[in-house]
Amino acid sequence: MKELDKAAAGQFTLPLIYETVQRSSPATIKLDFARSSCPDAGNNSTLPNSTYWKNLETLLSTVSSDPQLINYGFYNLSAGEGTDRVNSVAVCIGDISMDMCRICVKESSKKILTVCPNEKAGIVWYDQCLLRYSGSSGNYDWGMKSIFNGNKASSDPDRFVEAVKSLMGRLREEAASGNRTRKLGKGEISVGNETVYGLVQCIPDMSSRDCDRCVGEGSVLISEARMGARIFRGGCVLRYENYTFFNPTPNNGFPSSSPLPTPGTYWYPTSCTSGEFERDVGPRFDHVIGQTRGLIWSSI
Template identity: 40%
Template sequence: MIPTIMAGVVSCKQNSFVCGLLFLFMITSQASAQNSFVSCDNNKGNYTADSTYHTNLNTLLSTLTSNTQIDYGFYNFSYGQNSDKVNAIGLCRGDVEPDECRSCLNDARHNLTQLCPNQKEAILYHEKCMLRYSNRSIFGLLEINPSYYMFNINNATDVYRFNQVLSNLMRILTGVAASGDSRRKYAAGNTVASNNQTIYGAVQCTPDLTQQDCYLCLVGAIAEIPTCCGGKIGARVGRPSCNIRYENYSFYQEPTVYAPAPAPSL
């Protein structure tokens, strides 16, 4: 198993109860275990059990992935009215197949509502999916917090050369992902650094972002690498609007190629 260390990188307001209860936990299934990061935001309001908001949240999350025509791993829906309206976003990594995506998001909703039992805004990052919800509008907005990072404890043998090659790979992938359509903004690829060491990378935005906002989000996430994970042979940076990852081993499948999105009707 590849050794990793995980830490939170979150902008907090003073006296904010650890930025709304941030913690790391392990979700163990029969097949595997995956690192996860959760943020329960007490600053954005709380709800009571069996309230209208609670009912709307449960209804939305239980039906979020019910539309089987969505096969590109992005779900953004709302339920309810006025102050009891709930907005949710579910995003799966671009190479994850639809059935696995829905399974990941369903696991995430159970975990998130248990770990954040009364917060109106919360987010959970799994390895293959991300789920967030809020009582405020979250669609089409560039958001960078709460963020997290993980890194491999091992260093590259030639850090300077490794960083050069990594930077070029992430730059190329960022351009490809940002130019994606309203269903999918994801890119993955690999390149060779020193000593024939291959670097595998993947970057992704929520597809509701504009091309410019996706680009800005990814560039900002990549800029965190020298501070959090400089010289490491693998790392991840996650944000609500985008995420990046690179490793010295292949961690993704070749993504499914989708037909171009239909042009909007006039």
């Protein structure tokens, strides 16, 4: 984790890695906001003119103004001291271009101040990145948020669920075995005439054990034959769909253990026309509330 103080805020940079970026015009860049969370909201507040809040604003504004901070598709920074110390983490999800990665982090740094005003901890998830801040580092047990596709597998749902679990288990191992610059697993599996695509990613500076645990606990929500799901945690994300939502090869703006191919364009299909529903799961998984568009329900 890097230390950032106010005096050095405009001068801080991470070591550079080489980068070949496929430029995208602003018209082609579309960010998909997913969920947000303000842990212990109302009981862990701060004042807008407090030293803590000013440190947070300094931290996020520095990230927004210095694009080199996100060269690895990831940063872990802090500002301030003692009880006024703020830690912020951001990671770009999947194999998006470096341009989109930086734009997502910049937008997230603005969004998080509006969804968690005057709170000492907050996290926002986009399909393209996550950004979080708190007064401590290394704690990723922030419960879970999720969005499920409203469609169910029409034939042999039990087989579908087992196939999805098998895929996510394989990707879980792949992500956990990553290094401190990237912990990502992605792949596909055939289920009858269907192909399911999956992605699992952890914050890179998590230990392999913590990454494995984070994904494993998130996987408990995969219990119904839904055709797609996005599961968000403080330290990891899981996603599977019955359509391709990631590039088949890694983008060469990020480190890779293999030769880096020519980058492709990251494509995000429109939302499923049948609708989606959401679940919020607390840290102990003892309270689940789901919400469809136009319908409130509870389960588990």
